[in-house]
Amino acid sequence: DTEVTQTPKHLVMGMTNKKSLKCEQHMGHRAMYWYKQKAKKPPELMFVYSYEKLSINESVPSRFSPECPNSSLLNLHLHALQPEDSALYLCASSQGQGSYNEQFFGPGTRLTVL
């Protein structure tokens, strides 16, 4: 299984809602990532987990809260988002965190904040 799956595919939420994005991989990878991609822009790194511990937080606002319950799962909890947070949220995984590791990307969750 060489897939990274993400749910839901689409999410519409109001600014006062709380929602979660989920990501799963069964490749035995020990590093998992969250990226944000705005339309016609490259993905921007948000968070990196290595061996289920948060290793990189790219100064992301606290309304985004990542969680790695186990080595196969990665969540992104959303609360009090702003309309400018509307974007495609991509999850990725790699065998390890080092720079030689190829990252495998999921299809993304398209988030719209009203």
Added chain:
Amino acid sequence: AQSVSQHNHHVILSEAASLELGCNYSYGGTVNLFWYVQYPGQHLQLLLKYFSGDPLVKGIKGFEAEFIKSKFSFNLRKPSVQWSDTAEYFCAVTTNTDKLIFGTGTRLQVFP
């Protein structure tokens, strides 16, 4: 700061034309280089990667890229494009920070 530049923002070609997409990076140390492709409505997929060794790298779907260290470049090439190559192409690098830094992307449109 490390950065990746892709100067071709939008490329339009006819089928069977040759393709070359430019990628330049700014970092003086050791880099690992990647080209990813994002087909319409699909997830990012790795086309090819360079870590070391032969600077001419062959990837999937007939793509290749050449690492020229003196020019800080990693251009993507394909001798004959197909309509199905229509996609967004991203060059990316990793350095000693382990972060994957993407270029701004090149949108390729291939017309039959």
